[in-house]
Amino acid sequence: MSEDWRHGGFGLYLHWPFCAAKCPYCDFNSHVSATVDQARWQRAYLAEIDRIGAETSDRILNTVFFGGGTPSLMDPELVQAILDRVRRTWRLSNDLEITLEANPTSIEAGRFRGYAEAGVNRISMGMQALNDADLRRLGRMHSVAEGRRAFDIARNQFDRVSFDLIYARQDQDLSAWEAELREAAAMAVDHFSLYQLTIEEGTAFGARAAAGKLRGLPDDDLSADMYLKTQDICDSLGLSAYEVSNHARAGAECRHNLVYWRYGDYAGIGPGAHGRLTLNGTRMATDTPKAPALWLQMAERGNAELPREALPLEEQAVEFLLFGLRLSEGIDPDRYCALRGQPLPSGKIADLQELGLITQSNGRLAATREGRAVLNGVIRELMP
Structure with a gap:
């Protein structure tokens, strides 16, 4: 099993932890800082690339992903320096995908030209809503008009632009979500990440909900109807769900995220970045401290x-099952058996098939559309 990771490929994730403001629903590792010494951060990122590259330099790198936080707050010169070092460290696939996450408030043409010249070829934009009142509720700093302008700037600079939308928002009904989704699709997007609003502990929304002050959230039935309506609309527009929350035209899927879901290897660099690296025949879980100052100090000492x-x-x-069944393509049961040392439970598979929640064909096992709507339950049934 020392080469199992090759089924998914090899990617690099770089975490930029800084944002202009903290959104009330966000539980990602993001921080607001008045000043950031980007030259110092550059030295730290390059040192970490060198350290991990020394262990994996024989590999072909398939994807690079700048996540956050708000990576579009990074100076283009910093992105250029990182990607120059990446090119010197690994052999690159012929179709290397380099994604950078962006918020509409930090997008301007000159900055985006710099990212494109550095090698970024895909933008993932945090649009979140096409309704000004809801953008304010979500703590977003841009208006719908600003979001549309930012999208146009990105589209003029990059062939591949995705954006995120959040649904099941406060006081949102099914018809409003359908209208918003169709409006978004009319913007010539080839990839959507469409997420139900979830209330997480440790967030401002979490605290409000615990105090009974977050009103207007849809009930479970309405949330389920919104999910199913999302599938219907996106299917009709040629933006099929290749993963539970991600929709794309054929060929526009996010290849970096496919590395995760197909259970490949990925190096994680930056505060709070996780990784999976198979070294000397053993798959290792890697983690980093979340606090930016601590991560920076550790990187400067030689290992973050x-x-x-x-x-x-x-x-x-178990991880292979959790990730792989999120995909419409499903999993190869033989690969699970090789990892686990025993096959998936045939009785449970038969029961789930009878309920219409999973399907088997062409040597693959996949959740149906109905199964993906209750995926956690399906996976619990299949787990040992």
Whole structure:
């Protein structure tokens, strides 16, 4: 199993932890800072690339993803320096995908030209809503008009532009979401990430909900109807769900995220960045401290990782199941068996098939559309 990761490929994730403001629903590792010494951060990123590259330099790199935080707050010169070092460190696939996440408030033409010249070829934009009142509720700093202008700037500079929308928002009904989704699709987007609003502990929304002050959220039935309506609309527009929350035209899927979902290897660099690296025949889980100052200090001392953890094959099999069944293509049961040392439970598979929640064809097992709507339950049934 030492080469299992090759089924998914190899990617690099770089986390930029800074934002202009903290959104009330966000539980990502993001921080607001008045000043950022980007030259100092550049030295730290390059040192970490060198360190991990020394262990993996024989690999072909398939994808690079700048996530955050708000990576579009990075100076283009910083992105250029990172990608120059990446090119010197790994062999690159012929169709290398380099994605950078952006918020509409930090998009301007000159900055985006700099990213494109550095090698970025895909933008993922945090639009979140096409309704000014809801944007304000979500703590977003841009208006719908600003979001549309930002999208036009990105579209003029990059062939591949995705954007995120959040639904099941406060006081949102099914017809309003349908109208908004159709409006978004009319903007010639080839990839959507469409997420139901979830209330997470440790966020401002979480605190408001606990105090009974977050009103107007849809009930479970309406949320389920919104999910199913999303599938219907996107299917009709040729933007099929290749993953539970991600829709794309054929060929426009996010290849970096496919590395995760197909259970490949990926290096994680930056505060709070996770990774999976197969080294000397053992798949290791890597992690980093979330606090930006601590990560920076550790990188400057030569290693910004926390102690690595070897993943038992049983745990790898569970992760493979959790990630792979999110995809419409599903999983190869033989690969699960090789990781786990035993096959998936045939009785459970038969029960789930009878309920119309999973399907088997061409040597693959996949959740149906109805199964993906209750995917956590499906996975619980299949887990040992």
